[in-house]
Each structure stands twice: as C-alpha cells, then as structure tokens.
Amino acid sequence: MTERRDVVIIGGGHNGLAAAAYLAKAGLDVEVLERLDVLGGAAVSAQAFPGVDARLSRYSYLVSLLPQKVIDDLGLSIALAPRRYSSYTPNPHGAGGLLVDDHDPAATAASFASLGAAADAEAWQRFYAGTGRLARALFPTVTDPLLTRAEARAAVGDDALWDALIERPVGTTIAETFADDLVRGVVYTDALIGTFAPNDDASLLAxxxxxxxxxxxxxxxxxxxxxxxxxxSGELARAARLAGARLTTGAEVVALDGDRVVTVREAGGERRIAADQVLVNCSPAELARLLATGSGDDGGLGAASPAAEGAQVKVNLLLSRLPRLKDAALAPEAAFGGTFHINETFRQLQAAYDEAAAGRVPDPLPAEIYCHSLTDPSILGPELRASGAQTLTVFALHAPDRLVTEATNDAMRQTLQAAVLSSLDSVLAEPVESLLLSDANGDPCIETKTTRDLEHALRLPGGSIFHGDLSWPWLEDDAPTGTPAERWGVGTGLAGIHFCGSGAQRGGAVSAIGGHNAAMAVLEERAGL
Structure with missing residues (x-):
C-alpha cells in the first residue's frame, strides 16, 4: 500500500528541517526522511572522542548566513556569540603577525604597522566598507524571490564596487588593493573555503x-x-515537530520516480510514499541517482551537473590548554579568539594551489583554525572547563578530492593530518601533539575528515560542502521566471520536485535559506500563483 503526504522532504539536514517547519506551520502534512539516526546533517554536534565530555561541532562550525527572519518566523531559541577578534595571522617569514581586533581599531592599525603595512590598514578599512555595502544591499534579498543580475547591481548602487568584486577575479582586485603579501592572503582566504581556485580565477568561482x-x-x-x-539543528527540529511535521530517522530513500513516489528503506522493511511535492535536501548528483533507480531516467540531472569536488580537510582537536605562540608578546587567547590563519599569505596560497593541482599535498598546507571553547565553553563538561582544556577546529585549504581515492583514503587521511599538524607547528612555540588529551581508550583526541570521509558520512559528492559549484545569489537577466521554483531558485527541472538544501540557488553554509525558499515555492504552487 502506498502512503500519501502533501510534502516529503528527503534529508533531515538543517535546511530540510527549516522547510518542514514552515510547511507544517502552513497546515501541510509533511514527513522528513533522514537516512542517519540523528537529524541535522552536517550541522551537528557530537561526542567525537570516546569517554570525553566534549560535544564538538563536527562538520560545520560557524554561522553567518542564517537570517534573523527565519529565527523569528520559526521562534527559534538560538544564541550566536560574536568573537572579539576577527583574525590573527603569524608572519611565516619573520617575527610577529597581524591581529585584527574588532573592538580596538588603533591596536589593529598598530598591528598593520608592525608588519610594515601601515598603508594597507587604510586600504583594509575602505575595502571592507565596500563589502559592507554589498552585504546591506544583498543579504536582505536572500529570503525573497531572486533578483535579476541587473536588479542586484542596481540595489548595490556602486558600479565600481560591483565590477571589482563581481565582474573581475576577486584575487586580482585584492592584489591591486593591498601591497603586503600576508594581508592579501588573509583577505583572499574567504574566497577559498571549500573552493579550489587559483589566485587569479577567471571562472569567478572564487x-x-x-x-x-x-x-x-x-x-x-x-x-x-x-x-x-x-x-x-536541534531548534529547527523542535520547531518542525511543534508545527506537526513527522521527522523520521533511520529512513533511507532508495528511489524516487517522476510521479513523486518515494521508496524508503527502514529497519522494518520498505514503504512507498506518494507526495504532491518532494523537496530534496541532498545533492543534484544524489537526486539523479534516486531518479535513475526509481524510473530509469535521471531527468537529465546527471549530464547537467558537473562533477563536484570539495577542497578541504577538517581536523578536530581537544587540547589540555592553548598552545604557546612563537610570538611570545601575544596572548594565545587573543590569537585563537578569532580565525587563526596559518601559512596563508597570497604567495603561499598560489603555491599550494599549484602543488595540489599537480597531484601533491601542499607543503606547507594552508589552514585556518578557530577555538569554539574560548567563546562558548558550554560544549565542554565541568571538569574539562575547570582544567583549562580547549578545542581547536582546523579547516585546511587546497586539499582537493582529486588527491584521494577509495583505496588511498586511510593513508591519505594520515598524510593530511600530518600536514595539518606540521603547518600548525610551524607557527607555535611547542608541538601541538604534546597538548592533545587522550580519550577513554588512551588514543589522542584528534579527528580528521577527508573529502572522501564527508562523501561516505554525508553523501556530499566529492566531499563538496556546497553540493557543487556555488551560484550567484541572483538570476541572469534572461533566465526564466515563469514558475515559483524558478523565481525562488529551487527548481530541478522536474514538476513538483525541488531542491531545498545546498543544491538550491543561494544554498551552502548553515543558513536555512534553501529550506525557507523551497517552502515558499511550495506554498506559491499550492496557491496557484
């Protein structure tokens, strides 16, 4: 017997939960089907080390793109704590480093001057005043139907700024704006999180x-x-449950046909669910596979979607204390209080890209670190907090999936972990491994995830945290806008089947934007708009 739902959502990541909450609040019969035993997808916390009272953000770890509108609409009780320091970057070729203190402009200017980059301090202020104008113009639009490119450009209202950051390679703009190699690198890293691109990226993916x-x-x-x-994710799940959505874990969708009939495999066997609308909180590649299994036709998605490739390695560490720095004049609490950049000068980033593109692990491996427990010690148990223990999360750049195969994944995990530790040690006054706590089995508290590990655990194609190449947050001027799915950027090309996660336009990161926009498209369709 085939069950019926108004909406079935494939995947219980944070976007799927957001969509479920909106649609159930609107009175629809909604079921979320999650393959894993826990909800949240990549936006989860876990006790990563056996017997250790620490719950780490295992995959994604910071929040910027979650709109206040979503928090307010769904009544979410979420606290997002700001960090005093924006970043610290040790000078890999000399003494000192660059500390950007969001609360003390004079100290930040002095830090630029200590590097011989006083002129770049003024350029920094001008540059980020420009990105602030972009943010104020564009971010309020992410929970509305998509603007066209011309409308987005008009909303920004600054053609020079638009051309510098949108129309020409951002690395070129950065190189022309800043003189210092370290400063250039710090700015450019935001273009490389999960993205494999050179400094002069003609594709504009960066x-x-x-x-x-x-x-x-x-x-x-x-x-x-x-x-x-x-x-x-817990708050989004709570909101969805309170609204009446069914959240089913341990439920693996194994097929989907063009008539929106979902086949789901659970511990008790298989069942079939027919839905008016299906929201897909998984990648285009995964959707193509499900369609091919369900009806023998992937809807053209397989050919239309280029192969996705992640470009990062993620390392979680639990330390007895913060490590001492080579720069003894700077307190570790300040250095690790924001984003800690390691071996990410502009030249180092390009050299690392070139090495990885040639099939080699970069040496040194560019990486950035943040310390969750400094800002929010609640993730540590009372004894760990009292002992001074701290977490470090490392996100290494230019470690593309092409470096890893199924056969070499275990060995490459160790190679990449060693490269991360070596890169970190190059700017510390003591080996970071000497500070690792041990778990209940006596093993060091370090966890490394390659792109292939992410594909296995979360079905991220090629380990891509964006499910593929990021899209602009607007439509091209000649793009079709005849359907709600097209206007909201969630279309798959198949009637009643929509993306609601990172595969949607404006997808990526912990934002709930994909879930919100897919829900709005469904409600418009049902209203006949």
Missing part, C-alpha cells in the same frame, strides 16, 4: 565563494553557535 562569506547578516560577521552547531 568570487561567488567570497561574496557569500562577506554578506552574512548584512555585516559579514561569523559567529559561534552557543551549545555547538547541534543546538541550531
């Missing part, structure tokens, strides 16, 4: 990544979710 990193909340600030990322 521009798209950069844009999403600087517009969040209308300010570009990245905040720490109090309680860990699981607290964010």
């Amino acid at each position: 521009n798209r990544c950069f844009l999403y990193h600087v517009i969040g909340g209308g300010t570009g600030a990245w905040n720490v979710p109090v309680g860990g990322m699981g607290a964010v």
Whole structure:
C-alpha cells in the first residue's frame, strides 16, 4: 500500500528541517526522511572522542548566513556569540603577525604597522566598507524571490564596487588593493573555503565563494553557535515537530520516480510514499541517482551537473590548554579568539594551489583554525572547563578530492593530518601533539575528515560542502521566471520536485535559506500563483 503526504522532504539536514517547519506551520502534512539516526546533517554536534565530555561541532562550525527572519518566523531559541577578534595571522617569514581586533581599531592599525603595512590598514578599512555595502544591499534579498543580475547591481548602487568584486577575479582586485603579501592572503582566504581556485580565477568561482562569506547578516560577521552547531539543528527540529511535521530517522530513500513516489528503506522493511511535492535536501548528483533507480531516467540531472569536488580537510582537536605562540608578546587567547590563519599569505596560497593541482599535498598546507571553547565553553563538561582544556577546529585549504581515492583514503587521511599538524607547528612555540588529551581508550583526541570521509558520512559528492559549484545569489537577466521554483531558485527541472538544501540557488553554509525558499515555492504552487 502506498502512503500519501502533501510534502516529503528527503534529508533531515538543517535546511530540510527549516522547510518542514514552515510547511507544517502552513497546515501541510509533511514527513522528513533522514537516512542517519540523528537529524541535522552536517550541522551537528557530537561526542567525537570516546569517554570525553566534549560535544564538538563536527562538520560545520560557524554561522553567518542564517537570517534573523527565519529565527523569528520559526521562534527559534538560538544564541550566536560574536568573537572579539576577527583574525590573527603569524608572519611565516619573520617575527610577529597581524591581529585584527574588532573592538580596538588603533591596536589593529598598530598591528598593520608592525608588519610594515601601515598603508594597507587604510586600504583594509575602505575595502571592507565596500563589502559592507554589498552585504546591506544583498543579504536582505536572500529570503525573497531572486533578483535579476541587473536588479542586484542596481540595489548595490556602486558600479565600481560591483565590477571589482563581481565582474573581475576577486584575487586580482585584492592584489591591486593591498601591497603586503600576508594581508592579501588573509583577505583572499574567504574566497577559498571549500573552493579550489587559483589566485587569479577567471571562472569567478572564487568570487561567488567570497561574496557569500562577506554578506552574512548584512555585516559579514561569523559567529559561534552557543551549545555547538547541534543546538541550531536541534531548534529547527523542535520547531518542525511543534508545527506537526513527522521527522523520521533511520529512513533511507532508495528511489524516487517522476510521479513523486518515494521508496524508503527502514529497519522494518520498505514503504512507498506518494507526495504532491518532494523537496530534496541532498545533492543534484544524489537526486539523479534516486531518479535513475526509481524510473530509469535521471531527468537529465546527471549530464547537467558537473562533477563536484570539495577542497578541504577538517581536523578536530581537544587540547589540555592553548598552545604557546612563537610570538611570545601575544596572548594565545587573543590569537585563537578569532580565525587563526596559518601559512596563508597570497604567495603561499598560489603555491599550494599549484602543488595540489599537480597531484601533491601542499607543503606547507594552508589552514585556518578557530577555538569554539574560548567563546562558548558550554560544549565542554565541568571538569574539562575547570582544567583549562580547549578545542581547536582546523579547516585546511587546497586539499582537493582529486588527491584521494577509495583505496588511498586511510593513508591519505594520515598524510593530511600530518600536514595539518606540521603547518600548525610551524607557527607555535611547542608541538601541538604534546597538548592533545587522550580519550577513554588512551588514543589522542584528534579527528580528521577527508573529502572522501564527508562523501561516505554525508553523501556530499566529492566531499563538496556546497553540493557543487556555488551560484550567484541572483538570476541572469534572461533566465526564466515563469514558475515559483524558478523565481525562488529551487527548481530541478522536474514538476513538483525541488531542491531545498545546498543544491538550491543561494544554498551552502548553515543558513536555512534553501529550506525557507523551497517552502515558499511550495506554498506559491499550492496557491496557484
């Protein structure tokens, strides 16, 4: 017997939960089907180390793009804590480093001057005043139907700014704006989070990544979710349940046909669910596979979607204390209080790209670190907090999936972990491994995830945290807008089947934007708009 629902949502990540909450609040019969035993997808907290009372944000870890509108609409109790320091970057070729203190402009200017980059301090202020204008113009539009490119450009109202950051490679703009190699690198890293691109990226993929990193909340600030990322997904799940949505875990969707009939495999066997609308909180590649299994036709998605490739390695560490720095004049609490950039000068980033493109692990491996527990110690148990223990999360750049195969994944995980630790040690006064706590089995508290690990655990194609290439947050001027799915950027080309996660236009990161917009498209369709 085939069951019926108004809406079935494939995937219980944070976007799927957001869509479920909106649609159930509107009175629809909604079921979320999640393959894993926990909800949240990549936005989860976990006890990563056996017997250790620490719940780490395992995959995604900071929040910028979650609109206040979604928080208010769904009544979410979410605390996002700001960080005093924007970033610290040690000088890999000399003494000192660049500390950007959001609360002390004079100290920040002095830090620029200590590098011999006083002129870049003024350029920094002008440059980020420009990204602030972009953010204020564009971020309020992400929960509305898509603007056209011409409308977005008009909303920004600054053709020179638009051309510098949208129309020409952002790396070129950065190189022309700043003189210092370290400063250039710090700015450019926002274009490379999960994105494999050279400094002069003619494809403008780096521009798209950069844009999403600087517009969040209308300010570009990245905040720490109090309680860990699981607290964010937990609130979305609570809102969906209270609205009446069914949230089913341990339910793997194995097929979907063009008539929107879902086949789901659970512990008790298989069942079939027919839905008026199906929302897909998984990648285009995964949707193509489900359609091919369900009806023998992938809807053209397989051919239309280029192969996705992630470009990062993620390392979680639990330390007995913060490590001492080579720069003994700077307190570790300040250095690790924001984003800690390691070996990410502009030249180092290009050299690392070139090495990875040639099939080699970069040496040194560019990486950036943040310390959740400094801003939010609640993720640690009382004894760990009292002991001075701290978490470090490392996101290494230019580690593309092409470096890893199924056969070499275990060995490459160790190679990449060693490269991350070596890169970190190059700017510390002591080996970071000497500070690792041990878990209940006596093993060091370090967890490394390759792109292939992400594909296995979360079905992210090629380990891509964006499900593929990021899109601009607007439509091209000649793009069709005849359907709600087209206007909201959630269309798959198949009637009644919509993306609602990172595969949607304006997808990517912990934002709930994809879920919100898919829900709005469904409601418009049902209203006959």
